[in-house]
Amino acid sequence: MLVVEMLEIIRRRTMTRIDLRKAKAINYQGIFILRAVDFLEKEAKKIKLCRFVPVREGRFDVLEAGVGYSVNIRMRTCTCRRWDMSGIPCHHALRVITEKKLNREDYISNWNLNSRQQIIYSDSILPVNGMLFWNITDYVVVPPPSLVEHIENMKGSKPKPKRKKARHESPTKKKKVSRKKRVMHYRICDNARHNKTKCPNFGVERYKPPRKKRP
Secondary structure, three states: OHHHHHHHHHHHHHHHHHHHHHHHHHHOOOOEOHHHHHHHHHHHOOHHHEEEEEEEOOEEEEEEOOEEEEEEOOOOEEOOOHHHHHOOOOHHHHHHHHHOOOOHHHHOOHHHEHHHHHHHOOOOOOOOOOHHHOOOOOOOOOOOOOHHHHHHHOOOOOOOOOOOOOOOOOOOOOOOOOOOOOOOEOOOOOOEOOOOOOOOOOOOOOOOOOOOOOO
């Protein structure tokens, strides 16, 4: 029952995580969660690198390092997608908000409110009885597929290609010839018991070892 034990570990760790986040949200006194405040402060340090041009009402073209970003204050979107994904204004949007002398907190999503976090983590996973207290059913326990069944299923698959046998090997024998009994052949003259360095046959190109280069 390793799968059940794994799921039980995940459940207990999730319950612990929910309880810790609930206590963190209750003890924190700010309006927005601490993660949102830290993210806003980091993004605010980057606004000096940006400059913007107003295009239409509520829309701005923000330039950073030669790259343009389209910021929509009304829709609360930016091309970098940080504002869209986190609900917290990115440094492109903060450049516009700061220049227009608007309140930054008005453009943070309500999902980042500390009160909303307290509601989210107010409930947790219900406790589950151990396996000792589970009801015994009449259903048959289905065992995992055995190795025999796996082999039966693999019979219809493509067979493994056979090794090409040499002339001295028997085409009917299935066993592989051991290395001790194997007779080596020179591929140019097709004779046994020598290689290209000691080939006695006339007309066969002899092997000449390469000269060593002087250092």
